[in-house]
Amino acid sequence: MRRIFRRQIRKTLAQNVPPILQEANFAFSKGEYGRAAELFEPIARAADGRGGPRAPLFYLQAGRSRLLAGQGELGVPSFRRGLELLAQRRQFQRLRQFGTRTIQELNERGLKNEAAEIEAWLESVLPGMSVSDAPVKRAALPTHCPSCGAPLRPDETEWLDEVTAECGYCGSPVRE
Ligand SMILES: [Zn+2]
Structure with a gap:
């Protein structure tokens, strides 16, 4: 019974978005990337600490915010941790998507070495055969x-x- 109760609470909480997350998204959409990064980094760490399913996405957005703020090197650890979590959780399809995108974004910002490092790592952790999923409408x-x-x-x-x-x-x- 307690289990059910807890699940209901969680469902309710999902609708109550933490203000810090709204603030982070707002900063990002306004182009205040440095500020967005400062908000996403603790959000990601907190989610990571409790094994939250959204931790990888928060890390990647933290990394992306740093990149867009012109502080790419500060973003690399976040990108790494986000991708690492996806690998640990064996979410290989997302890992491939996000990994490819991260490499592209790092290259675009001139962080070639970091991009190459992540690419090599990605190739070592992704299962060999790539299944290209047919896009679903x-x-x-x-x-x-x-x-x-x-x-x-x-x-x-x-x-x-x-x-x-x-x-x-x-x-x-x-x-x-
Ligand atoms: Zn939302």
Whole structure:
């Protein structure tokens, strides 16, 4: 009985987005990347500490914020930790997606060595054969999560059904 109760609480909490997350997303969308990074880093560490499912995404967004703030080297540890968590959790499809994107973003910002290092590591941890998933046609989503303000990228959302996705940042269900 207690179990059920707890699950209900968690469900309720998912709708109550932490203000710091909204603030981080808001800073990011305004282009205040240094500020966004300072907010995403503790969010990511806290999520990591409790084994939270969204920790990888928070780390990657922290890394990306540093990159966009022109502080790429400060972002590399976050990128690494985010990808490492995906590898530990054996989320290989996401690891491939996020890893490829991270390498691309690092290269674009001139961090070639860091990109090459991550690429080599990625090749060592990803299972050999690459399964290219056929793209599934899904409903369109709003550009930002109405609950927490995170940008809704197709690769950062989890689809619950054909028309409903779950925001990767706050867990709220989102529809068109
Ligand atoms: Zn959200």
